[in-house]
Amino acid sequence: MNQLNLFIELTRLKKPIGFMLLFWPCAWGLTLAYDFxxxxxxxxxxLILFFLxxxxxxxxxxxxxxxxxxxxDAKVFRTKNRPIASGKVSIRLGIFYSVFLCFLALLVLINFNLFTIILAMASMPxxxxxxxxxxFTYWPQLFLGITFxxxxxxxxxxxxxExxxxxxxxxxxxxxxxxGYDTIYGYQDIKDDEIIGLKSTSIKFKGNAKKFLISCYSFLIIFFLGGGYFMKFNYIYFVLMLIPIFHLFFYQLKTFNLRDSSSCLKAFKSNNLLGLIIFLNILAGKNLI
Incomplete structure (x- = not known):
């Protein structure tokens, strides 16, 4: 039972925000393309395959x-008790778990067409x-965005x-x-990260955090409005985009305080709701709700 608890802690299964933020873009892409x-x-x-x-x-x-x-991780207060950093799980066992999980993911992946399989495999590095x-860079959040x-x-x-x-x-x-949201997340560890020499957009823009977030979220809205236009979505989609705009620019930015880690976590977690809102907006744009 102790090993099971360590596995759950290691994979963050009790923190679904991580896999939900990975799932929502899959659901968006699938819903955009599907002929209902x-x-x-x-x-x-x-949808189930993408969730798994x-x-x-x-x-x-x-x-x-x-x-x-x-x-x-051993030097950061928030992460020092993680199973591998604390020595509760060995690196060898961690590698075994990771390989096994990737094998299960491969069993999921082979249900898709060949082009999708090749693209997915290409993203592994x-x-x-x-x-x-x-x-090496103050832009790890950009790499996460490309990947996630x-x-x-x-x-x-x-x-x-295609x-x-x-x-x-x-x-x-x-x-x-x-x-945007991972920059918010990064402010939880900014003091420790600066001490140990790690880089992030949280550190790079700590003097202009809200301006940077406004820029990121503005581009999000612009691209999604443009995408809706080229998809020939109905007017309801564009009206409903006021909801994510309100969520991003009023709720998240009002909640976020870079000096308060609990507010950073709260603002970060609220992006799960945003993912659902955009998913419903896409359905509405396709006259499905």
């Missing part, structure tokens, strides 16, 4: 992250090298079998979304 006049069984089947894949890959990614950041970026929102492209190609201009617009918007 056809059989809905495939839609729900793919998000849980498995996020869990594997957490383990790889903890292995690569073992020495750093990005997924597992992201933790190293904070050592890759599912939007996969959701699209699972149906269309990438087009519209999917790229939504993908770019989603990258700016992650750039």
């Amino acid at each position: 006049s056809s059989n809905l069984n495939n839609y729900f089947f793919y 894949g998000s849980v498995l890959m996020r869990s594997a990614g957490c383990i790889v992250n903890d292995i690569l950041d073992k020495e750093f 990005l997924a597992f090298t992201y933790p190293l970026m904070k050592r 929102n890759y599912g939007l492209i996969l959701g699209w190609t699972a149906i269309e079998g 990438i087009n201009f519209i999917s790229i617009l939504f993908y770019l918007g989603a990258i700016f979304w992650t750039l």
